[in-house]
Amino acid sequence: MNLDDIKNDKEWLVQEILEVINPDYKNRSQTHLEKEKRDIRYTLLFTMEGIENINATLIINYYRWLIDTLSAYNIKKDILFKMHRVISEKLLPYLSEAQKTFLEHLDIEQSLTIKDPFKIDEKHTVHKLYLDALLNKNREQALQVVNQYLEDGMDLKTLYMDVIQISLYEIGYLWQTKKITVADEHLATVITQFVIATLYPKIFAMQKHDKKVLGAGVGKELHEIGIRMVMDFFEIDGYQTQYLGCNIPPKEIVAYALDFQPDIIALSITLPIHIGDMKKTVAMIRDETRLDHVKIIIGGQPFLHDTALHNIIGADGFAKNAVDALKVGGQLVAKTA
Template identity: 35%
Template sequence: MQKNDLLNKKLLELKTTMPDSILADHFKLRPDMEQKYTDHQKQNFKKDVAWILSFLAESVWVGQPVLFEEFVSWLKTFLSSVRVPMKDVAESFTLIKKGINEVCTPEENKIINPIIEKAIISILSENQILSLPATENHLSFLAQEYLDNLLIGNRNKSLSLILGEVKSGTPVKEMYIQVFQPVQYEIGRLWQTNKISVAQEHYCTGATQLVISQLYPYLFTGERKDKKMVTTCVPGELHEMGARMVTDFFEMDGWDTYYLGANMPIESVIKYLGEVKPQCLAISATMTYHVGAVEEMIRRIRSSELVSSTLKILVGGYPFMVAKDLWKSIGADGYAVSADQAIDLANSLIAA
């Protein structure tokens, strides 16, 4: 798939100028709002415009409009939860489209306009799909009790619930899939719908990371394999929970794992790969506007003399779940929906 580098660059450059001009145009249409907006609200408005441009640029760059559609759906849910009128949001998108059309070529606008116009229709539509609830399973009651304690700040009780269940014989894998994963989805949904604050969301995620760390003695019980894998997030990516969980699954499968964490500089990753010499690298990106960073990391790893040419690279995260063939266009060897599938895929790629 050929990427639209020039249009991507134009859209990203607009992030420095367009937020101010869109805010000014907004006040021209709504003179009464200028006096009502606080400085904080003005800054948030401009940040939102820059954010929209980031998602739009990445979506256009990889030729995957569905990425922007999913972002708009998420944005609509979030802004509705804080009672922002959808007609105001649609108005902002219309102004953004107008501003882009003024600086882009007719051919470029043929790419941009349908994407933004579809977004405006979605914003004004009364139908809205929220995050799906967790699937019922035999640990659903535990997951709910675990979440309830996290939300009231009772981290110790949450930890004791998990340790008690594991000590009673429940496999750690089941705890990851049937407790931690649905709880993290629900925490994200609660924040998205303005039911909990950013502080609560961060606390809950941090608490779950602490709980997971207490389960590490249970991860090293299986037969060890002569296989190594490194997991990392791209520069700027701060969401690391999914990557950490995938790494733990590989550890439970007998691999020697090396988890580098969030926001890793590409040069540092390349140097580490040269030192450790793994058979597999897993790269994680949660935010759509980090897809470009994933592509750059893969490209630079492939061209480095420090890294073996036989290294298999898997990618994971929300953008790759939304756009099923996205992994192919950025040079990865594969993408898996779940941690179990990632293990199967890695084993098959190495054996091939």
């Protein structure tokens, strides 16, 4: 049995971990037990992703996020460090020698000082009006804020990066620290999608050249605004784009690409548990000889924490945001007007 087998059949291990972490588990309510199991399951998946890729940052960042998130529920760090120890012990028999060495040398408690790329600089305030509109759950207000910025001369790229992206990162923190609910997070997304939709007449009016980009979020990924933003930047820069949305099986991306014949395929993930799917998607594109000329670029939040992580995917390029995606894309394919 290896880590892939455990990913496919993990409930027995979740139960074993629960029994060690919380010997008193039988006295808990069913709802409480389900929540505890959900946290263990999620932590197990993140840990396995870090081990498979021999990547400490994936695991460390996950624990930093978990500590922040669960502190809103008064759950102390020590319990989480214990969970890490138990998960590590339980996984050891199923690991290769290299994976064992990696895990044995991983000291989560020592490593939690890495800078968080999502901490927003307090001096950055330009997004506050838009964030207020999201928190007020007010679609009209959000649209007014954006239109006012555009009237005042803000360009589309600045609007996307400095207003919309930063506001969504803050929405994430507010959810994580239990200040808003998942429904509020959904609403913020829906309002943002609505606002972005109103920008398309401007985006599509930009002059086009001959290069084409196909974009998608891979695997079971549901976060789609990051890749949408990247695709909109390509469109603003004159590329002809097709954006397939998220949760697309790799073979569908390949089939679509054969038809569309893009110069670039842009792939995105947000949750590190989808790294395996991204690798598979890239490998499948590479296996199709009729797509040999296509350049693949990748991005998304797991790669922001560790600047070398993208190398394991085997793409031609990586960018940390939509602005850099254009630079990387421009280096990979030469545009002709």
